Amino acid sequence: MTKLPQVLNRRNRVLLKELSKTDFKLRYQGSVLGYLWAVLRPMLMFCILYVVFSKVLRFGDGIPHYPVYLLCGTILWSFFTECTGMGIQAIVMRGDLIRKLSFPKWIVVISTTSTALINLGINLVVLIVFALLNGVEPSLNWLLAPIPIIELYALSLGISFLLGAINVKYRDVGSIWDVLTQALFYCAPIIYPLSMVASSSILAARIILLNPIAQIIQDVRYLLITTTAETTWNYYGSAWSKTIPVVIVVIVAILGAVYFRKKSKFFAEEV
Amino acid sequence: MAKVMNAADGGDIAIRVKDLHKSFKLPTERAWGLKQAIFNRLKGIKGYKTQKVLRGIDFEVKKGEFLGIVGRNGSGKSTLLKVMSGIYVPQKGEVDIYGTLVPFIELGVGFNPELTGRENVYLNGALLGFSNEEITEMYDEIVNFAELKDFMDQKLKNYSSGMQVRLAFSIAVRARGDILILDEVLAVGDAAFQQKCNDYFASLHGNQTVILVTHSMENITKFCDRAILIENGKIVNEGEPEKVAEAYKALWS
Numbered sequence: 433m434t435k436l437p438q439v440l441n442r443r444n445r446v447l448l449k450e451l452s453k454t455d456f457k458l459r460y461q462g463s464v465l466g467y468l469w470a471v472l473r474p475m476l477m478f479c480i481l482y483v484v485f486s487k488v489l490r491f492g493d494g495i496p497h498y499p500v501y502l503l504c505g506t507i508l509w510s511f512f513t514e515c516t517g518m519g520i521q522a523i524v525m526r527g528d529l530i531r532k533l534s535f536p537k538w539i540v541v542i543s544t545t546s547t548a549l550i551n552l553g554i555n556l557v558v559l560i561v562f563a564l565l566n567g568v569e570p571s572l573n574w575l576l577a578p579i580p581i582i583e584l585y586a587l588s589l590g591i592s593f594l595l596g597a598i599n600v601k602y603r604d605v606g607s608i609w610d611v612l613t614q615a616l617f618y619c620a621p622i623i624y625p626l627s628m629v630a631s632s633s634i635l636a637a638r639i640i641l642l643n644p645i646a647q648i649i650q651d652v653r654y655l656l657i658t659t660t661a662e663t664t665w666n667y668y669g670s671a672w673s674k675t676i677p678v679v680i681v682v683i684v685a686i687l688g689a690v691y692f693r694k695k696s697k698f699f700a701e702e703v
Numbered sequence: 704m705a706k707v708m709n710a711a712d713g714g715d716i717a718i719r720v721k722d723l724h725k726s727f728k729l730p731t732e733r734a735w736g737l738k739q740a741i742f743n744r745l746k747g748i749k750g751y752k753t754q755k756v757l758r759g760i761d762f763e764v765k766k767g768e769f770l771g772i773v774g775r776n777g778s779g780k781s782t783l784l785k786v787m788s789g790i791y792v793p794q795k796g797e798v799d800i801y802g803t804l805v806p807f808i809e810l811g812v813g814f815n816p817e818l819t820g821r822e823n824v825y826l827n828g829a830l831l832g833f834s835n836e837e838i839t840e841m842y843d844e845i846v847n848f849a850e851l852k853d854f855m856d857q858k859l860k861n862y863s864s865g866m867q868v869r870l871a872f873s874i875a876v877r878a879r880g881d882i883l884i885l886d887e888v889l890a891v892g893d894a895a896f897q898q899k900c901n902d903y904f905a906s907l908h909g910n911q912t913v914i915l916v917t918h919s920m921e922n923i924t925k926f927c928d929r930a931i932l933i934e935n936g937k938i939v940n941e942g943e944p945e946k947v948a949e950a951y952k953a954l955w956s
Contacts, residue, residue, distance in 0.1 A: 443832050450829035454815065454822075461817050532808040533830055534705075534789035604737040697792045700785070701727060 444536055451543035459547055470551040471558055474510045478503045485623050495625050496658045500563045504657060505622035505649050507555045508581075512588055512645065513613050515548040519592025520599050520606055527703040537696040541592050549585065556581075563657060573655040580651040587644055587681045593688030597695040600702050620646040626662040641667050647677035705789040705798040710766075710881050713801025717882050717912040718764040718787065723796035725757040725782055725936075756782045757793070758936040764882075766801075767909045771927035771944060772916045773951045779936040780916045784808060784886055787914070802881025802912075805831055810888050811871030816860035820851060820870060823859055827874055841877050848903075849873035850896075865892050876903055882912045889915070889922055901925075920948040 460466045482502055485491040492498030522544035523530065523537060530537065564570070599605040620643055621629070630637035640646050641664040653661040668674045713719075728751040756779045764770050774780045785791045787798050788806035813830050814823050824845060828838035846852050849869045851862075859867060868891045875888065889904065890897035904926050907913060917923060923930050923944045930947035932940035940950040 442834055446834050447829045447832075450826050454818065454826055457822075458815065458817055529813050529830060530790075532790065532812045533806065535830065535832070602737045602740060608737075700790045 439536075444539060447535060448539050448543055448546075451539060452546040455543060455547050456550065470554055474503075474507050474555055475558070477510065478506045481506060481623050491624055491628065495627065496660060497563070497566050497568050498625075500559070500566045500568060500657050501625075501653055501661070502623070503559055503562055504653050505620075507552070507559055508584060508649050508652060509617065509620070509622050509645075511548055511552040511555070512584060514551065515545045515585070515588035516591045516595075516609065516613070518544045518548060519588065520596045520609055522592065523596050523600050523699055524603070524606075524703060530699050530703050534700075537699055538593070538692065541589070541596055541692075545585075545589065545592060548588075552581070559656070568657055573659075577652055577655045580648045580655070583644070583678065583681055584648045586685045587648075590681070590685035590688035593692035594684065597688075597692045597699075600695070600699055616643075616645065619643055620649060621662075622649065626650065630662065637662065638667050642676050642680075644677040644681045705787060705800060707789075707800045707802075707804065710802035713766070713799070715766050716763055716799075717766045717768070717801055718804075718914070719797075719799040720760055720762050720783075720787065721797045721799075723757050723760040723783070723786060723793050723798065724755070725779075725786055725791060725793045726753050726755040728752070729754050756936050757786070760796070760933075760936070760938060762931060762938065762941070764912060764914060766881075766912055769904075769908065769911075769913045769926055769928045770915070771923040771930035771947070772914065772933060773918070773920070773923060773930060773947060774933035775954060778933045780933055781808070781886060783933065784884055784914070784916060788884060800882065803832070804882040804884060805875075805878045805880030806884040807875045807888055808884075808886050810868060810875060810891070814859060814867065814871065817858060819858055820855040820862070823870070824855075824874060827871075828878070831874075831878055831880075833878065837879070841879060845870075845873045845877045848877055848899075865896075868892065869896060872900065876900075882914070884914045886916045887918065889917065889919070920951060923948050 460469055463469060465472065482499055486498055486502065492502065495501055519541050522541045525544070526540045529535075530540070595605050595609055619640065621640060626637055626640065626646075629640060641650065641662070647664040650661050650663045651665075654663050664677055665674050668676075710717075730751050731748075760779075760783060772780050772783065782791065784806065785808060786793050787800070788804065788808065789798075790806075790808070811823075811827065813827055815826070818826065821842075824842060825835065825838055828841070829835075833841075846855055849866075849872070851866060851870055854862065854866065859870075862870070872888065872891045875883070875885065890900040892900075904913075907926075908928075913926075915922070915927065927944045929942065930944045931938050932947050932950050934954065940947050
């Protein structure tokens, strides 16, 4: 049985740092713009969405700071897809190491997702600059924004551990997840404002807000951009139902950790 | 499970292997992928057959001993090394390790062509369980042994294959672990470097615990204090290297 202090012992910390550093260095190796791509990718995605949904379809009418609102959603979403996409494949991609060396396997998953975490950090700085330029007033709420972001990372890691462990044996999981994220994208109010759903059906809006990703994105928007953003907290009355998305995240995270731990002993044979 | 303990606790024992059993589930009908797995379950097919690779291995290695392990392809040598290194989990039995064990199942695991020689040494070291300070301490020795001082800031992809394997080998022999495990990696590089490797192993005698898997009976008799012969997952001969080498050759006669 590994006790908690042993989990982050010196050996594991060194390995985590070295693997993260390597992933980070190699990610944009050989591209002309290099690390700029970390910022450019979500920004370009944002531009496309902005033109289509704000200018052509006029989704954003009536929402204050809609471009920032939209950018916030795309940044969090691309973090989620990058983190889970890489995390699920981590064990398989590092199969060469796992087959020939003995070390805690979770390090591979965390180190792979750390690049996504760094990207998120850079993008959040861009978001803040954007918000200030757009006239968003800084507030004390900003200090609370890390909480839903940590929740998002916990969810991403839970999914990565759970599906990543299954993916070792059944490689279909990675592909299924790719398709599933496409569907999830439309389930969360990233491009469309939730107010639009609420205006035709309050029930639909409430169901959408049970999805942890929707809850997280709306919470970050609420804290960073505008208190008019619809949140799970405001849409549900009882304390019990307010916490459903958080409970889902906790369950996914625990399930992922337990299952990964159980299966990781046999990764060397199966990968 | 491989249990790692302090070197001092073992007395003069470096590794104790007790009644080790290991078997693998080999997929029969292609059980790769979700569809096939569900299909197999519905039809009641197990989807794998069990192959016993290790069937009760017992031995001890003393501190400072140079142990050779020989056997035919598929006899279970590499599986044994992997169980001892903690890569595989055995079904039954135990491995007690007194001290730090540095396994080289393959040279240069995790080497990345896009990183420089220096970066690769640090990455490889971290993978083997060394801290940055420990690697910094060993670094000069590694580079000197590899004779690659002028190349360390170049990317590995610009190394010749001989240079790459020399760097990997130097990490293996200069890494300061109590127990060194080598799978068929003895002498690499050109004739001069091979001579250097041979001299190095000869100099280890009595100072370093080494477990070596090889098919070269010449190396067994030249370097090892003791050898074991594995056949079908069991130890069939054990003792003087010359005697074991004879038994190994007799497998084909």
